[in-house]
Amino acid sequence: MNESIRLGRIAGIRVGLNLSVLVIVAIVVIGLAFGQLPAAFRGYSPAEYVLAGVLAAVAFLASLLAHELAHAIVARRNGLEVEGITLWLLGGVARLRGEPRSPGADFRIAFIGPLTSVLLGLVFALLAELVARATGSRLATGVLAYLALVNLVLAVFNLIPAAPLDGGRVLRAALWRWWGDRHRAAISATRAGRVFGFVLIVLGAVQIFAGFGFNGLWLALIGWFLVSAASAEEQQTAVQSALGGVRVADVMTPQPVAAHPDDTVAGFIDRVVLSHRFSTYPLLDEAGRLSGLVTLNRIRAVPAERRADTTLREIACPPQEVPRGRPEQPIIELMAEMTGCTDGRAVVVTPDERVIGLVTPSDISRTLQLGELAGGPGLHRGADTVTLPQRRH
Structure with a gap:
């Protein structure tokens, strides 16, 4: 996901926004300012509801950024290069170069994101309690409680064992440790992600036909993204396996x-x-x-x-x-x-x-084709032991 607006650097990591993130802002602001907050906390002016919605949207984006920064910082400490972080329509993406070198590193990089969201949820819950006792402001307390709930939901959703979600990475690390085969573990995690994506698409379609149009459409969109991302990741894993050991x-x-x-x-x-x-x-x-x-x-x-x-x-x-x-x-x-x-x-x-x-890309495609001719059907299994034929120029 390409960035449209560069925000700068945090801890030496480039941070940017894709314009599609404005959709998230609009959903949060409109949903809170003209729906949830007026219904739950009566007696405030429209301007106060809008201000609360805008502050909640900004805090939510900051929470997404903290989640991705945690991934990036731990990845860097485990020897991976971090190209940057981009916030977009469906959350955030930390762009890492390379792959973790061990199941432990894979687990640490994946798990730190949901853990950060859980900690943020607890912090917002604590702030909600303190604000309620200190000021009695029902609106401010409600916004903080909303942020606490959103971060906890984000953590739980990301821990679902389906790539490319963080839970899929955790699953990959566990299977990698158990089987000793990263390629096999990665394929299993991506296939779980594709299955979960199709489930979300079906649930979204059911909600649309049941009259919950927007919620169903949003669920189906997330499912479609998961299916596409999992399929692309499985293809990338197959290519990496086939080219293992190739100079x-x-x-x-x-x-x-x-x-x-x-x-x-x-x-x-x-x-x-x-x-x-x-x-x-x-x-x-x-x-x-x-x-x-x-x-x-x-x-x-x-x-x-x-x-x-x-x-x-x-x-x-x-x-x-x-x-x-x-x-x-x-x-x-x-x-x-x-x-x-x-x-x-x-x-x-x-x-x-x-x-x-x-x-x-043509050179890489040709190498893959030559490898298939040399290795036959078993090329993608233990590809790091395959010796490709020397090219003649």
Whole structure:
């Protein structure tokens, strides 16, 4: 989930919002200010109800952020890189690079989120009690009690043993510890997540036909998200298993066609693009240093009338945003970084930063296909012991 608004950094972790989070804010504010609060606590002005609803929505988003920050901080302490946190329509996402190296680390990273929500629920419950005794404000007490309940519900829901929920991660860690096979444990957790998602979709449909339209639609939406996320995670797990033990050097396309950053788009199309079947071109300066990376999509995006006056440097993905891999590096590690402006591409460099190859989605797909031919039906079981055939160039 991409961020639309960057909020800054907390504990060194980038935090942002996706615009879809406004839907959560609207639901909380409208539901409280014009529904629950006036019905439960009469005698306040409309402005007070709206203010209470807005404060509750902000506190709820802060609770979601605390939940995800807990995941991110524990993940970082267990050796994973944290790309950032984004709050969106269905909650929050902590984007982690890599995978936990042990069942214990997997459990700690997963369980800390619900534990944080439980602690927040208890804090809000305590504050509700203190405010009730100190001020007697029924409205303030009601809002704090609502936040306590929401955090406890969030914790319980996230502990359901179905990936990609935190409970699914806990289940994966437990099965990983029990079976000693992370791949098998991950597949089981994702399949549980898909089943649970379908159950929510069915329950949502029943509620819609029963006349609870909005609640049913919301439940079905959550179910659809869980099914989609679990299916994607299962596919990713299968790919990671198949590529276990495969090095970047086994996958990369060597000796890529490079360009100079000051070449014009028109000249580069005439000299190179029309005569080569590549879709990715690193830009190298006079010293052979990486100055950026252009893809066929970026070249095609330049209007025809501007190509003669536009340089490749102007349209390239900047060098600091281009993923770099080493020939001896596991391809799985590099794949975790192949995001952003490079359209899923990465360059392969030597220790002195000389570009010697490229890794593209096509290279990875071809490696998977070769692995299936070499390993047969059993490739995805114990894939870290499969030796792929050497590529001939």
